Structure formats: structure tokens, C-alpha cells
Amino acid sequence: MVNQPQPPLLEIQNLKKYFSAQRGFIRRQLVTVKAVDDVNLQVQAGETLGIVGESGSGKTTLGRCITRLYEPTGGKVYLNDAGGRISVTELEGEDLKRFRRKAQTIFQDPYSSLNPRMNVLQTVGEPLLVNKLAKGKELEERVTETILQVGLRVEHLQRYPHSFSGGQRQRIGIARALVLQPEVIVADEPVSALDVSIQAQVLNLLIDLQQKYRLTYLFISHAMSVVRYISDRIAVMYAGKLVELGPKTELLEYPRHPYTEVLLAAVPRTAQRHRGKRNVTPGEPPDLANLPKGCVFVPRCKYAQDICRAQAPELRQVGTNLVSCHFAESLHLQGIKFETT
Numbered sequence: 607m608v609n610q611p612q613p614p615l616l617e618i619q620n621l622k623k624y625f626s627a628q629r630g631f632i633r634r635q636l637v638t639v640k641a642v643d644d645v646n647l648q649v650q651a652g653e654t655l656g657i658v659g660e661s662g663s664g665k666t667t668l669g670r671c672i673t674r675l676y677e678p679t680g681g682k683v684y685l686n687d688a689g690g691r692i693s694v695t696e697l698e699g700e701d702l703k704r705f706r707r708k709a710q711t712i713f714q715d716p717y718s719s720l721n722p723r724m725n726v727l728q729t730v731g732e733p734l735l736v737n738k739l740a741k742g743k744e745l746e747e748r749v750t751e752t753i754l755q756v757g758l759r760v761e762h763l764q765r766y767p768h769s770f771s772g773g774q775r776q777r778i779g780i781a782r783a784l785v786l787q788p789e790v791i792v793a794d795e796p797v798s799a800l801d802v803s804i805q806a807q808v809l810n811l812l813i814d815l816q817q818k819y820r821l822t823y824l825f826i827s828h829a830m831s832v833v834r835y836i837s838d839r840i841a842v843m844y845a846g847k848l849v850e851l852g853p854k855t856e857l858l859e860y861p862r863h864p865y866t867e868v869l870l871a872a873v874p875r876t877a878q879r880h881r882g883k884r885n886v887t888p889g890e891p892p893d894l895a896n897l898p899k900g901c902v903f904v905p906r907c908k909y910a911q912d913i914c915r916a917q918a919p920e921l922r923q924v925g926t927n928l929v930s931c932h933f934a935e936s937l938h939l940q941g942i943k944f945e946t947t
């Protein structure tokens with residue numbers, strides 16, 4: 607019998623999220639901020655898709671639309687799992703709650719994302735209680751099992767967030783997501799607030815958990831140096847759009863979009879490692895309420911030509927990658943050698 611190819615776990619089609627925002631001090635004006643604009647993506651079960659881009663490029667908004675923490679302005683999200691195909695963007699009521707259990711988020715700041723008045727047992731047990739999945743002795747057992755999986759100890763159960771280090775707090779955040787036995791985890795800058803010496807420990811924990819539970823990760827970071835460590839494929843976002851997507855090694859070694867080249871140029875090359883500071887792309891960040899007519903990257907692109915100002919490039923297959931650049935075939939861009947440390 608021929609094996610049927612598995613459909614992707616997540617299918618994201620033409621996803622859009624627009625916000626209304628006020629502009630101007632004297633003459634107030636309502637503008638539309640296109641935080642996510644027409645993003646198409648597929649995520650395979652068990653993979654880590656890294657999503658990278660500078661601050662304001664729409665990474666968090668994309669993650670939140672996929673998990674339905676935000677209502678998308680347009681487009682579709684589908685989940686294909688053992689239960690069949692679900693149209694995530696149409697879910698309501700109990701069905702939406704059930705989906706939210708399957709798609710959890712780990713947040714950036716382990717200091718502000720934990721309630722200081724709740725101990726570890728209460729923090730990690732709360733999602734079980736709220737979803738009426740366990741209480742009493744059973745809840746305690748499930749929480750204990752989960753915190754052991756993330757490298758915490760039984761004596762930590764009664765302790766409060768203030769008594770933990772940043773790395774341990776992030777482990778509590780991971781346990782809180784894991785306790786619901788999700789299929790997908792959106793990890794939104796999960797190590798950006800941590801000291802560089804702790805970052806690798808938390809990344810390695812995420813990798814171990816993924817292998818153990820066959821988790822699927824959407825791993826969001828502004829730092830290519832972090833994304834390249836954990837991802838199987840990498841999606842590059844710029845101004846709310848997906849500009850390049852490819853397998854990790856190919857995208858790192860042979861980038862095809864000029865913005866990917868800029869991000870790669872900022873990856874530290876020597877022992878002087880990334881220390882949580884933001885790498886800044888030269889030039890003005892885009893105004894999402896007033897994007898250029900042609901390619902969104904045109905004001906900052908050193909390869910721009912007339913056609914780039916007149917016509918927006920489509921995302922299309924070039925070699926192993928999907929790229930939106932008119933000159934993706936002819937540019938010879940500078941990549942970096944893939945290394946895991």
C-alpha cells in the first residue's frame with residue numbers, strides 16, 4: 607500500500623491582521639496598521655519553524671492570530687491532526703477552548719508573565735483547573751510530573767515566582783504550557799529576556815521536550831543567532847509580510863532575499879556572542895500604515911532598481927526557498943556557514 611502524504615499540521619492562508627491607530631498630535635488621524643499582511647505558511651507536525659524579523663515586523667501578531675489570541679482581519683488557519691481538519695479561524699465556544707488547549711504560547715518575559723501571588727503548583731495547575739481537566743490529588747500529580755519534565759523539583763511546588771531565577775521562571779512558563787499536553791507551542795521570544803549563559807539551557811530543554819512529546823514549535827525571535835540554533839525551517843518577516851522561507855541550512859548559507867542577507871550579517875561571528883541587544887537594520891523602519899507602492903523593502907535595499915518601486919514582488923519558489931524579490935535568481939547574496947553553537 608502506498609503511504610498517503612501527511613497534510614501539514616497547520617495551514618495558514620492569506621492571513622491578515624490590521625489594527626486601527628491614532629496618528630498626529632495636532633490633527634488626529636485614524637490610520638490602518640498592516641501588522642500581518644497576506645501571510646501563507648504551512649507547518650509540519652513535529653517541526654520547528656523559526657520566525658525571524660526586526661521589531662515591529664509582525665511576528666507576535668502572526669503567532670497570536672494562529673492561536674486565536676487575536677482575531678485575524680482576514681485569511682484562514684487550518685489544523686490537521688488525528689481529530690481531522692479544523693478550520694481554526696471559524697471556531698467558537700467550546701470548540702475554540704478545545705483548540706486553545708492544543709495550541710499554547712510561551713511568552714517572552716518570565717518576570718511579568720507569572721502571577722507573583724501564585725505558587726508553582728497554582729501557576730502550573732491553573733490551566734488544568736480552568737479547563738476542568740483535573741483537580742485535587744490528580745492535579746497535583748500532573749503538575750508534579752510536568753515540573754520534573756522541565757527540570758524543576760518537587761520542593762519548588764510551594765514556592766513563589768520571586769524566589770526563582772529568570773531561567774527557572776521560564777521553565778515554569780514552559781510547564782504551564784506543557785501541562786495541557788498541547789500539539790503546537792508558539793514560543794514568542796522565549797529566551798530574549800534571559801542571560802546569554804542560560805539561553806542555551808532553555809533552548810536545549812525545548813528541543814528535548816519536542817522530541818519526547820512530538821511537539822510542533824513556532825519559534826519567534828528577532829535574533830537570527832537564536833532562531834538558527836533551534837529551527838528546522840526559517841521564515842523571515844519584514845513589514846508584516848513573509849519575504850523568505852526555507853530549510854535552515856539553505857537559508858543561512860544561500861539567502862535569496864536582501865533582507866535575509868542583512869539579518870545574517872548581524873549574526874555574531876566569533877566568541878563575542880549575542881547578548882540580548884537588538885541588531886538594528888540600517889535605514890528607517892517601515893511605516894506599516896504607509897508602505898511603499900512596490901517592494902516593501904525598497905527604501906532600505908541596496909539592490910533596488912526601478913521595477914522594485916513600481917511593482918510588488920510575489921512570493922515564489924526559487925531553489926529550495928520561497929522568496930519575494932524580483933532578483934532572487936540573479937543576486938549572489940552573502941550567507942553564513944551553518945553551525946549549532
Ligand SMILES: Nc1ncnc2c1ncn2[C@@H]1O[C@H](COP(=O)(O)OP(=O)(O)OP(=O)(O)O)[C@@H](O)[C@H]1O
Binds near residue numbers: 625626640641661667
Ligand atoms: N494592539 C495593537 N494595536 C495597534 N497596533 C499594534 C497592536 N499590536 C501590534 N501593533 C503594531 O503591529 C506591528 C507589529 O507588531 P508585533 O508586536 O507583531 O511585532 P513583532 O515583530 O512581534 O515586534 P517585537 O520584535 O518588538 O516583538 C507594530 O507596528 C505594532 O506597533
Ligand code: SF4
Binds near residue numbers: 865902908911930933
Ligand atoms: S524586489 Fe527589489 S527592493 Fe525588493 S528586495 Fe528585491 S531587489 Fe530589493
Ligand SMILES: [Mg+2]
Binds near residue numbers: 665666667
Ligand atoms: Mg513580538
